[in-house]
Amino acid sequence: MNPPAHEILLRVRYSETDQMGTYYNSRPLEWFECARSELMRALGRPYTEIEAEGLFMPVREAHVEYLGKARYDDLLRVRSVLTMPSRAQVRFDVEITQAATGSPVCRGYTIHAVVNAAGRPVRPPPWLIELVSCETAQSRKDASAH
Structure with a gap:
């Protein structure tokens, strides 16, 4: 098993393009x-439930590498992977490709703190630590078996 991952399909909307006809540089973050x-x-923890628990995950760092073009009406495959680089942060790695060809569009990541309703940093909840730890440990075990 690998770290928790999920794929979605998105279609580039006209409002997401610039005068050159390709996606505007801020769109990947959206x-x-x-x-x-x-x-x-998909992991059974929508943000509405996380926030109902009094937890929030603000972005602390964001990075985007622009690799290729995406134009109005292109269908994109967006793959995200969840990891936990430290006990106080979660990280989402994202890769966006053209759905039809697999051509890269962009990739990057966001790193998030976990904070309470007062905005103070807290440890990620046990369910999140367990989810990422179990998946990552299994992934390492599978890799060492080969």
């Missing part, structure tokens, strides 16, 4: 947000 929301939902 697509990253959509991907991480759907990943958490």
Whole structure:
């Protein structure tokens, strides 16, 4: 097994393009947000439930590498992977490709703190630590068997 991952399909909207006819440079961060929301939902923990527990995950760092073009009406495959680089942060790695050809569009990541309703940092909840730890440990075990 690998770290928790999920794929979605998104279509480039006209409002997401610039005068050159390709996606505007800030759009990948919006697509990253959509991907991480759907990943958490697929894992059984939509953001609405996490926030109902009094926990929030603000972005602390974001990085995007622009690799190729995406134009109006292109269908994109957006793959997100959840990891925990430290006890106080979660990280979502995202890769966006053209759905039809697999050509890379962009890739990057966001790193998030876990905070309470007062905005103070807290440890990630046990369910999140367990989810990432179990998946990552199994992935390492599988890799060493080969």
